[in-house]
Amino acid sequence: MRFTRTMVIAVSAAAVFTSTATAAVAAPAVPAFEPFGTLVAQSSDETQEAYEKIALMVEQNPDQFTGARIDGPNTITVTAPHGADVSSRIAGLRSGVGVTVQRTVRSYAQLQGTKEKIGALIRGGAHRDGIVGVGVDGTRGVTTVYATGESGKARASLKQRFGDAIVFRQVSAPQFVEADRNRDTAAHFGGAGYSMWNDRHTAVRPYCSTAFPVVLRGVYYMLTAGHCLPAATSFPDAWATAFTSTTLPPVSYYFGTRSTTTMGGQFGAPADGTQDVYGDWALLSGSTYAAYVYNCANVTGSCTAVPVGAASWTTPSVNAGVCTSGRTTGQICRQHVVDATADAWIEGVYVRHLAMFTRDDGGCDTVRRGDSGGAVYQGMSTRPGYQRALGIVTATDYCTSWYTKLSGVRAWNSAVWMPTL
16 A cells, blocks of 8 residues: 644734744644454354344444444443443344443444545545545444554544544555365365356466355355456456366366456456455356365365354344354464454545454464455354354455454345354
């Protein structure tokens, strides 16, 4: 990602002159970065269900709520502006789940308004040398701006304009992460690797990963990243990554052909499509797909898989635990959401419907190139071994990463559903 002032001083009426003085103006103070949040204990399925109902209320009543978060296995905090009556709305959600209401200065609608203003600045070309994204922290009642370490002037400028309505967190500029899972056969699982071939099977582009199957009007598709299969690509056909020869492998290694994508441009040179409306995702069709995700750490050789038992189409809770599965890094868990409502400027395009996540231990062992399109999920407390689908791997700065939420797919077409086991 790549202001002196003249002041005229009037003296007393007895004086017979005025004087002018040029005063040096100090540069605006550069606001500091604040740390990311920490992970809370995994919530029960009952708490997750109650949270999703509240999250939907927040989205449907943005003037009455500010946000919500899961604080523990059986506790949720709901935030709302002073004077808003939310207690009656959340009463009786689930027995055994404790819900606390805290008051904030701003509503969710106001936070989103600030987010949209900053997003418009980024898209219009302002501050691209340092500001790389923006999100909402509804539980604190602030809009969060993500910036690089060299963004001092941009941070000072934004702070002067928006004041205490915004805070800053430090990241590096994100990049899309395109770059046995290697030999996945139909019915294809999430977390498998595929290469992108042209229709004649004479040229190839490496690599991306798969996420989850979805169904629309009776047709089964596989979710992956839109920037892997953009609208103008000459490489729309997906085959298992183990096969690099122009000789066609058995058809069981065929993942399908791009059916729908939100990203414009070419592979490696993205351009605006509808990713600023629906997020970064694409649909493969033409093969068969199953509701399993590879969960081994290795990326070649024998690999185990876990079943998908549910899908979350809403905004996740801040600090929610997540795992990822992709062709390059295998399965990585012990990660958590740090911003559930992020937008980001990534390699020249503005992307919405994102959530940001990072390692629990603060390290940088997260997704890498080739994991784009991979599965993002979390365990289910009442069904050990089963996973809840959350989204699709999108980008990383090699410490903090971004995924596209399933909410973007549902916003595109409300009839989309996910087969689960």
